[in-house]
Amino acid sequence: MHDPSTCPGCAQPDLAFAPHDHTRCADDVLALAETQLAQGGQRLTPVRRRTLQILLEAHRAMGAYDVLERLAAEGFGHQPPVAYRALEFLEEHGLAHRIRRLNAFTACMHPGEIHAPAFLICRVCNVVAEAPGVAIGLALGQAAKKVGFTVERTTVEALGLCPACALAEGPVRGVA
Template sequence: MTTPGFEHHDHASCISGSLEAVEKQCKDKGLRLTPVRKRVLEILLDEHRAMGAYDILDRLRAEGLGSQPPIAYRALDFLVKHRFVHKIERLNAFIACGHPGERHVPAFLICRSCDSVAEAHTDLTQGRLGDVARDAGFVIERTVVEAEGLCPKCQEEAA
């Protein structure tokens, strides 16, 4: 399990790195990263935060790439299905994956004060829950792990 980041980072290279990784994946697997899909991913990478579908739609609309909900939702469906973007169920929002291509069960730390979201990289929860599921005869296909609380910055401000 790697540590998530509420800290600063080299954002430009983080964006281009993720985008390249996704493009490579799509090429390898024969997936079509169409203009709308690519742009939605770029918007999410650029904002580097969880965004609602309608926030994304507003940006698409401003760029003339489609203005109706299904445009955004379909692009998001594609990106989520292939794990390039994760949905934060707690927020009904979407965030670009921090490790596209790497097999992992994402876990998120969500600040209830500023809504910032950090992605943790783990495979352990799958194993844990897997034991319980096996006993019950349940086959897990996908796991949602989201922890809500206070990020370091908001703790300081609350103090």
């Protein structure tokens, strides 16, 4: 269940940042994921399902140990591999992404669509937005082609300031 009261995106829609469309919030994505996996002969088991749900509910990047804590509290295993395995499974199947700069994971908001995601990470508030990465993927593919490199997966992340934090920080000159 998507809870707007705890969702940073929903709570601050005026940010014009991380503009997520609610036509596809938690439940929808979850259903979609299940169908998609079944077609590939894969199973969305309880741990995996709950892990995805946790990421979707959090609506932000979470460390593996944060996810683990929640899983453990709900009766799943208490050891790191439990979380890592579920997260890796989700990532492999395009249902979650790893944010390397944060050593964290986030639910994919566009499962099934093209997957060369780019992430915008605010260095102040740590909010992560998934930007359309098609153009970037193309540019990267071209650069790789020139040297005969075969691209299989990409990591594209930008660190900087989200609009809100830029406003708060940007105008400052002589820091107090």
